[in-house]
Amino acid sequence: MIYKSRGENTELELFRTIQVRKRIGEKDENNYKYLEKGWLGEKQFDQLFLTLTNECLILNNLLFEVNNTQLQIDSLLITSKEIIIFEVKNFEGDIVIDGNRWHLPSGKEIKNPLIQFSRCESLFRQLLEELRFTLSVESKLEFINPEFYLYEAPVKAPFVFHAQLGRLFKKLDTLAAGSLPGGHLQLAEKLVSLHIKDTPYKRLPVYNYEELEKGIVCMRGCSFMVVASQNYLVCLNCGDLEHKESAVLRSVKEFRLLFPERKNTTSQVTEWCGVISSRLTIRKYLLKEYKLVTTGRTSHFVKKDE
Numbered sequence: 001m002i003y004k005s006r007g008e009n010t011e012l013e014l015f016r017t018i019q020v021r022k023r024i025g026e027k028d029e030n031n032y033k034y035l036e037k038g039w040l041g042e043k044q045f046d047q048l049f050l051t052l053t054n055e056c057l058i059l060n061n062l063l064f065e066v067n068n069t070q071l072q073i074d075s076l077l078i079t080s081k082e083i084i085i086f087e088v089k090n091f092e093g094d095i096v097i098d099g100n101r102w103h104l105p106s107g108k109e110i111k112n113p114l115i116q117f118s119r120c121e122s123l124f125r126q127l128l129e130e131l132r133f134t135l136s137v138e139s140k141l142e143f144i145n146p147e148f149y150l151y152e153a154p155v156k157a158p159f160v161f162h163a164q165l166g167r168l169f170k171k172l173d174t175l176a177a178g179s180l181p182g183g184h185l186q187l188a189e190k191l192v193s194l195h196i197k198d199t200p201y202k203r204l205p206v207y208n209y210e211e212l213e214k215g216i217v218c219m220r221g222c223s224f225m226v227v228a229s230q231n232y233l234v235c236l237n238c239g240d241l242e243h244k245e246s247a248v249l250r251s252v253k254e255f256r257l258l259f260p261e262r263k264n265t266t267s268q269v270t271e272w273c274g275v276i277s278s279r280l281t282i283r284k285y286l287l288k289e290y291k292l293v294t295t296g297r298t299s300h301f302v303k304k305d306e
């Protein structure tokens with residue numbers, strides 16, 4: 001069972017909206033593409049866990065602090081006999097391994113993912129030790145993309161290629177046979193309680209309110225949306241329709257994350273969303289999730305549950 005879902009990717013959501021609202025540089029563009037691709041790969045990998053029928057616990061997207069070092073885990077599987085750490089890579093094209101060096105056929109060196117990978121396993125073992133939990137730990141590096149080939153990959157390496165995923169999950173299901181001891185569930189609870197939320201701002205491009213183009217950006221991050229009908233907006237690029245209310249509330253959520261210091265007034269939100277000119281409509285939508293707080297002569301909206 002999925003004990004901890006992957007959740008939302010706030011960093012990617014903010015990146016999507018920024019890169020439509022302003023022209024970003026090459027480095028930011030590359031970061032954005034890397035994030036989009038990585039997230040897509042992880043979501044595809046999540047689907048494979050749904051094929052497991054036996055008793056096991058799946059914990060996705062974990063971040064811990066172990067010995068003052070951050071430990072990030074894409075997916076973790078707890079079975080009665082073993083814990084398996086999964087690192088998912090959505091690489092495409094060809095990569096060549098030459099000793100410890102990983103490079104593209106052109107010769108351009110890329111970061112060897114095995115370095116991070118073995119550090120991750122060792123930190124996780126330390127964490128288990130701190131929690132006084134003994135169970136064997138194994139790690140696997142998944143290459144989820146069928147369009148990827150790794151030259152000179154050693155047979156004994158912990159790699160799982162796209163063509164091997166079906167067999168891996170059959171093996172995992174067999175491994176998960178038998179009931180899960182209660183201590184394993186307690187371990188999962190403990191791990192979730194130790195999970196720390198990462199800041200979504202570390203890799204974002206630099207931005208300020210004035211330079212960002214106003215409007216509602218499609219949730220896929222492809223383009224601005226325009227009015228399609230009385231109740232719907234449409235993305236000019238992918239053609240996705242979204243109800244105006246949900247589009248406005250989604251846009252307000254982005255705005256609050258991008259500019260936490262700015263007050264959520266009706267006129268501010270109307271300006272940010274751009275495409276809906278009626279302040280009354282904006283106010284009506286806002287009241288679904290926000291309440292109006294009046295201080296002196298001004299009033300602004302705050303989240304109902306805050």
Ligand SMILES: [Zn+2]
Nearest residue numbers: 218222235238
């Ligand atoms: Zn779109």
